Structure formats: C-alpha cells, structure tokens
Amino acid sequence: MVPHLVTALTGPINELEQRILESMPAIERWFRLEWMEHTPPFYSSVDIRNAGFKLAPVDTNLFPGGFNNLTPDMLPLAVQAAMAAIEKICPEAKNLLLLPEKHDRNKFYLMNLQRLIQIFSLAGLNVRLGTLDESITEPTTLDLPDGSHLTLEPLERSRRRLGLKNFDPCTILLNNDLSAGVPKVLENLHEQYLLPPLHAGWGMRRKTHHFHAYEEVAKKFAKLLGMDPWLINPMYTRCGQVDWAAGQGLDCVRDNVDALLSKIRRKHKEYGINEKPFVVVKADNGTYGMGIMTVRDVKELDDINRRTTDRMAAAKDGQTVTEVIIQEGVPTYERVNDAVAEPVVYMIDRYVVGGFYRIHADRGIDENLNSPGASYVPLAFAESHHLPKPGAKPGASAPNRFYMYGVIGRLAMLAAAYELEATDPNAETYE
Numbered sequence: 378m379v380p381h382l383v384t385a386l387t388g389p390i391n392e393l394e395q396r397i398l399e400s401m402p403a404i405e406r407w408f409r410l411e412w413m414e415h416t417p418p419f420y421s422s423v424d425i426r427n428a429g430f431k432l433a434p435v436d437t438n439l440f441p442g443g444f445n446n447l448t449p450d451m452l453p454l455a456v457q458a459a460m461a462a463i464e465k466i467c468p469e470a471k472n473l474l475l476l477p478e479k480h481d482r483n484k485f486y487l488m489n490l491q492r493l494i495q496i497f498s499l500a501g502l503n504v505r506l507g508t509l510d511e512s513i514t515e516p517t518t519l520d521l522p523d524g525s526h527l528t529l530e531p532l533e534r535s536r537r538r539l540g541l542k543n544f545d546p547c548t549i550l551l552n553n554d555l556s557a558g559v560p561k562v563l564e565n566l567h568e569q570y571l572l573p574p575l576h577a578g579w580g581m582r583r584k585t586h587h588f589h590a591y592e593e594v595a596k597k598f599a600k601l602l603g604m605d606p607w608l609i610n611p612m613y614t615r616c617g618q619v620d621w622a623a624g625q626g627l628d629c630v631r632d633n634v635d636a637l638l639s640k641i642r643r644k645h646k647e648y649g650i651n652e653k654p655f656v657v658v659k660a661d662n663g664t665y666g667m668g669i670m671t672v673r674d675v676k677e678l679d680d681i682n683r684r685t686t687d688r689m690a691a692a693k694d695g696q697t698v699t700e701v702i703i704q705e706g707v708p709t710y711e712r713v714n715d716a717v718a719e720p721v722v723y724m725i726d727r728y729v730v731g732g733f734y735r736i737h738a739d740r741g742i743d744e745n746l747n748s749p750g751a752s753y754v755p756l757a758f759a760e761s762h763h764l765p766k767p768g769a770k771p772g773a774s775a776p777n778r779f780y781m782y783g784v785i786g787r788l789a790m791l792a793a794a795y796e797l798e799a800t801d802p803n804a805e806t807y808e
Contacts, residue, residue, distance in 0.1 A: 398781075421438060424747070439573050463548070555579060574801070619699055622686060709742055724786060
C-alpha cells in the first residue's frame, strides 16, 4: 500500500526517490562512514512531511513514546537493533531500569512501555519499571487494555547509583523527556549508563540546535546526490525573548515570519510551485504538539486572540514558552482513508526499526497532526522498507517510498548525533 499522494507536484519527489535508489550503495557507504565518526542517539523517532515537491523532517524526538504503534512484524528488527545498541554501550549489561513519563492514565502510552519492555526483554535483559513520581512510594500495578499489567516501582538512590529494591541496573533508559528539568535523583550518576544523556531532555535541548545540525547534514547529503538541499531541508529562524501573555517580543516573531515567507516564495518561484507558503511557529523546546501555530500571512499575527496566546505561552508540564522556532511549513499531501497523513519513522541505534502514519481527519495539509483526535496506521510499513525494489516505477512501490523515508529519518537521526555532541556540557575540548 502506497498512501495516495493527492498532488500533481510529484515530479521532484519521484525524481528524488529514483535518485536515492540509484545511489543506494553510495548512500549506505556514506552513512557507515558517518557512524564511524558519530554516536547515534539510543532511540529516536522522526516526523516527516511529503509535499510532493519537498520531503523533509519537521520534528525529531529523542524519547519516542509510540512503540505500541509498530506492527508485531517489526519486533524482530527492533530486538536486533536493541541488542546491537546494548552490546555497544554496556556489553556486560543484564539489568535495565526504564523510567517513563508520568502518563500512568494514558493507556496508549502504557502500551508503549509494554512494547519497550518486550523489546529489551527479548534482547536478553531483565527490565523493570521505575518512576520519577515521588508520590509513588510502593510498587503500583497499572492495568492495560489487553488485560495485562505493568508494575511501577519507587526509586532507590545511593550516593553514586540509582536502582530499585533488590535491583541494581547497569543501564538506565529514559522514556521521559525531562521537559520540567532534570530531577535531582538523576544527577551525578557516574557509574551507570544513562540513556539518552541528560542534555537530550527538553529542559536543555532546543529545536533550533537540531535543525542547525540537520542543515549541515542535508548539505553534505545533497552534495553526495548532486541536488538542492532545500528539497529535504525546512528553512527556519528563531526568536529568543518572547512573552506571549504580555505581547512582548512579538515584533521579532512578525519580522522573522515575514522574512521566512519571502524566502519560501522565492524558492516556490524557482521551482514553479503554485502553493501558498506558510510557516509554523512553535516552542523551541517542547513536544506533544503543544505551543504550535500555523501562520500563512504575517497580518494574522496582528489579530492573535487570547485563546491563541494562552496556547502558545505554555508547553508540556506547564513550562513557559519564551523561545520559539519559526520553521518553513511543509504541507503533507499524503492521504490514508481520505484523512491527512504524515509518516513517522522509528529507530533504535542507527537502524530503522519501523514506522507508521499519523493521520488526522479534522486537520488540514498545513496543520500540526500531533494533537487530540490523531490516530495511527501501521499497515503502511507492513512490507519491509529495508528491501527496496530497484526498477519499480517511481511513486508506485511501497518499499521504495519507505526506503526513502528511512533515509530521511536517518539523516535527522545523524543530525541529532551532531546536535548532542555540540551541546554536551561534559564534552572534552582539544586546543
């Protein structure tokens, strides 16, 4: 199944698909050489938008919470990738402590935890579930929709190590994005592997750092393929001192929105694209589709109502939004069952392990789909996207389409590796 691409502008994307397939040996060699120099994030997921004339990542999550949306067929690949990741980081590991978000009432998120426990258990580890919620002081059972259960346990911290009662892990895996900052219990753990590192959390991470790194990666990759990096890279800018409630710093947002819309118009003219450009203004640190606004005309910013400013002023865990990234909007022209869809690629270590379509029947092609009412269709990746079919007509083969998405996902993952290296507070510097 190749989701329906409802646009006449499939030329550049079909050409990109063809070019990627023809360059497959060069691409895979290039990735291998990059991974010799850089360490991939432990796991990641990337939201991709396919406009027919442009294919680009719009968000990269280093604490993915949708493993439950992957089909069971993808499990062997995920287990194999988990084995490779653990072997590289801590080959003697036998115990893994998983620390989740505090979404213990979100059944979908709990199913994600169940799938993660399954993956790492099958990779040969003893996995237990701790919690950063200090109100949980004894083992707590959580019921899942399929009739199974998860047990959350309170953490036990010694001077140098973190674990549970009668459980001393070699590795601690965070599935909590630390939006509210770093809990004290996670500080100064020098004897255990903490994955991802603390500076990958949204308390410290910035989307502008990521897309700065992605721009560098996209330029290298585009040079390899002899193409315009804009075809895979969303332009962006930022504003660093915004107070939505007080209306301060909005001139910076207006000026940057206006400038970016002009740059997009020039690119559209260059490629003969008859599309109304738009930008997406969103919190520079944050997730869960919060603090996001689509702007099609700079005049829209003159009429922001109270409801919009309230929505833009706060991100996850009640964090105040004072820094925003203004990103080139990439419309999505893919449809699943007549609903707007965007592919999401999931990776463990440097391997694509699966993906799904996020679909939203009530959202438009230029709107954020990561919002209440979204649903997920894993069937689109049912055929292996690791085994493309050279010679198939561009745009007609599901394995080819998803191999292409896997390449874009891995470019974003490589950018995350660059980003984490550049922002590591403990990095060694050589003069």
